[in-house]
Amino acid sequence: MKTRNMFMLILSAMLVFVLAACGNNNKTAETPVTETSANASGSSSDASGSDELTIKHKLGETKVKKNPQKVVVFDFGILDTLDKLGIKVTGVPQANIPPYLSKYADKDAYKNVGSLKEPDFEKINALSPDLIIISGRQSDAYDELSKIAPTVYLGLDTTKFMDSFKENMTTVGQIFGKEDEIKTGLEAIDKSIAEVHDKAAASGKKALIVLSNEGKLSAYGPNSRFGIIHDVLGFAPSDDKIEVSTHGQSVTSEYVAEKNPDYLFVVDRDAAVATDKDGEKAKQTVENDLVKNTNAYKDGHIVYLDPNYWYLSGGGLLSVQEMVKEVGDSIK
Template structure:
């Protein structure tokens, strides 16, 4: 390049550099280059006040409205169902008939077994709240590392002390968590009304009753101090026989024991039908000559209870209503 052309070349170079710099400034300020703003939280999330739930296993802090809830016990599923809260995951090994809509629901993930939930599936479900009972209590530490975990402090071994109040209190706690307190109050009031109606029907009646669990031909008795103790304590049913302290599955008894106790009313909970998915016992299939000699049998006051409500759940609003219906059948007929 000659000396005379160099000023023009320099001018052209400077003009090109200025143009490129202007383009760079224009791109940097254009909407395409701007990162999207963070998603705004919902009004409910913005207004959510932190809640601390104290239970037997510790204290659980809920600082946002839960969106994905895993319930590892059918009682907890029933609570959520009563409150209209979606269930993200639950065990599907023993789903009672009154919660059957969840069994094959594609949007409800299967968490394995009630007694032994699959923790990997729980983690994969990405919950922001996990609900458990004593049946899953040994997994509390691991579950709490996945998401806030609340233990339902219901005593499956002895329900005589404030069983219904414990259920109502848990219902109200979930109502607070999910901002459905008014609905929880209505459900609690409905349960109160059912309990009072049953108590009014039963309290002045002289009949005695025996609750037995059937398991492959063998029987266990559940008295005042048992998982069904509230039936005697809260509803006023009179026990046919004083019973020793019963464990989770009752006090083993013989057919002779039932015959000698001679209850006016006999409630039969068929565990075998639930656990082995067999047809439930009835008056025709229970071929036990000693039971047929009781006053209850002779007078047609043997109630074959809703085993799924009595055995799979028994500690939630809907299951309690079904149990009360079974209890009062013997007094209405």
């Protein structure tokens, strides 16, 4: 009898243990696991589903809500990109807008937020923007603009033009959920670059790039503002010792004649700021008797680049594609 009672006690204890274990297993299976998702820019999504990105840029780190609705843009290259992507913009500096982006000069449809070098803080503040995008000309105003709204610097680093350009485009794609469109656009540009580079390299010709400004010339070489012609598109420089600076190296017609480029690429600043609408001022400055002795002039290889792309909006999905095409079309 005692043996039977002992057996029953052991059996009951085992049953209680098994039931307890099953209960714990069920509890574990029913407990949800909370995960924090992060994207390529290091941003995270909170439990409510609203995305916030942390954008790292030259001037710091900025937290930005994905798909911002009210956007102020101070860089025409970024404006070019947003326009191509069909993204709505609220405010822009309306002076010297490139003609192909002329719709943004409409003061009824878009707010004028100052000039490229002098943002109108009061007007910007009144817009209560969700995002402000700037580049080099507004870098000094970064701290003040950041007090108004999240501000991101997307200027080009011309010492690594394509890397910098692609980083900016990738950032735009992340902010506005246009990653696929950006990828497609960059692939098309890369294809065009490869074709032009092959043509330029095969030609064996040397090039010189100059900016014409109020009767004066400045030269630009590799790693410079317009150095994409050398660094990316494959033209060897006529002078590989040109000082790298934003405003270029001041040169004379004698210098151009001495370097004797096979191709002379000209950016007409006066045309970009509408003081030389027909380009005659630049032509008179460049095509004098000294320059007429160069291979570039004799072979018909003085190329006047579109200043709207090269001077005003370089760094956009459309502008870079057009810049590459323009150089490619000039190779004969």
